[in-house]
Amino acid sequence: MTSAQSRLIESARTTLGPKAVLTDPTDIDPWLHDWRGRYHGASPAILAPDSTEGVARIVALAGEQGVALVPQGGNTGMVGGATPPADGSALILSLRRLNRIRTVLPADNLAIAEAGVILADLHAAALAQGRRFPLTLGARGSATIGGLVSTNAGGTQVLRFGTMRALVAGVEAVLPDGSIHDGLAALKKDNRGYDLNQLLIGAEGTLGIVTAATLRLVPAITARAVAWVGLESPEAALRLLRRLEAATHSIESFEIIPADSLGLVLRHIPGTRAPLGGSHPWHVLIESVATDAAAESPAGLLERLLAAALSDGMASDAVIGASEAQAEAFWRLRDSISESERAAGPAVQHDISVPVSAMPRFMIEAAAACEAAFPGTHASAFGHLGDGNVHFHVRAPTGIDPARWYAEDAPGVTRFVNDLVVSVGGSISAEHGIGQMKLGELERLSSPARMAALRAIKGALDPHGLFNPGKLVTLAPTPAKP
DSSP states (O other): OOHHHHHHHHHHHHHHOGGGEEOOHHHHGGGSBOTTSOOBOOOSOEEOOSSHHHHHHHHHHHHHHTOEEEEESSOOOSSSTTOOOTTSOEEEEEOTTOOOEEEEETTTTEEEEETTOBHHHHHHHHHHTTEEOOOOOTTTTTOBHHHHHHTTOOOTTHHHHOOHHHHEEEEEEEOTTSOEEEEOOOOSOOOSSSOHHHHHTTSTTSSOEEEEEEEEOEEOOSEEEEEEEEESOHHHHHHHHHHHHHHOSOEEEEEEEEHHHHHHHHHHSTTOOOSSSSOOSEEEEEEEEESOTTSOOHHHHHHHHHHHHHHTTSOSEEEEOSSHHHHHHHHHHHHTHHHHHHHHOOEEEEEEEOOGGGHHHHHHHHHHHHHHHSTTOEEEEEEEGGGTEEEEEEEOOTTOOHHHIIIIIHHHHHHHHHHHHHHTTOBSOSSSOOTTTTHHHHHHHSOHHHHHHHHHHHHHHOTTOOBSTTSSSOOOOOOOOO
16 A cells, blocks of 8 residues: 555545445455456555545545546446556545435436446336336346446447437536536536536546436336247348337337357256247347337237247247246346356457447358357357347357466457457447456557547546546556655
């Protein structure tokens, strides 16, 4: 621990109270590692204020002492964006105590939630007011609002409602100089120059620390139906999606899953079972909802539309969840893919997007190209077909030493995949962010103009590089104070 860190820790304890400072290594250790276990950091303390003013005080003190801060919420990120540096040079700034839902405004379809609010808790609060927040993902029981804003999270409802960027109507954040940006007002029109709220969304805590957000709500659903469909190819899946979209506006989720990903879930996740009999190379999970009790029931709608798809050979088999429990069981299969892959062994995960029309061909051809270039690996893709974002995973050969493979082979696999993505006009990060995992690849594959602009923005707001160092974009290092 440096003397500057010690001074900051003692100042925070004196100013904000003992609950705001954790220095016991046992308490700190769970927050030093990313969810996937790929990145491991070190930090002498966690600072945990319970108010925006407390965050501002810590940031001001950190600036005075030249101490770097790594903001952290639920620590559910996929790219090491919330893991502190391994050299212990940064303190963790936890937002978990900022966990109040300040208000739910059903008449305005808005809610204001602090950064530490867990996504599932926001869902429950909105539902109690006859509204819902239309973003969900597998980590909804631990992911926090601040992290979702800071990574521009996506999830399974982007098809209809867009990413977090489309769902955030306002942002409150502490800037690197300790000042508070109060942008919570949800204005339909605001032409006062650069949009600071949008700049902070997706910035991964490198430009400001989000402390609260104004979020858009939609009416609560009156009914939903979830279907599981077996089909022959991603091309057939996209044709099915386009048919459904032409017939109704009620489709909120359309997730594509290859047979091998489903097989891993059935093998490694207790209590799961295959929705369909027989063998199907590809599957899609479809959710349809209604917000008007007088509208056609989602189950009836899906039954009618899927019957036609089965009749003309677009799909091979289909089942509609007969109960809420069965619908949740279908979703559990989808949400457990990453967990099952982690249990199956080492793999490199790529969160990529390409134009929707190009995605079916890309899923097949890129997987084949990877397996040919790296014998013994197995490549597959699953996810949000309708918005052009899939998770392209490459599993290591059986029996290989994980540490050796991650160190020697995985970087080459990632470069190979990313080159394929860029060659079809895609992005190497669709919804998980850059963090530290993709820092080098962002530099390698981005235009000089993009990187110059990112560094200029970072340098203007955080000239000493104290906010989440080593993530997204880096500046030249500033010597630490003694």
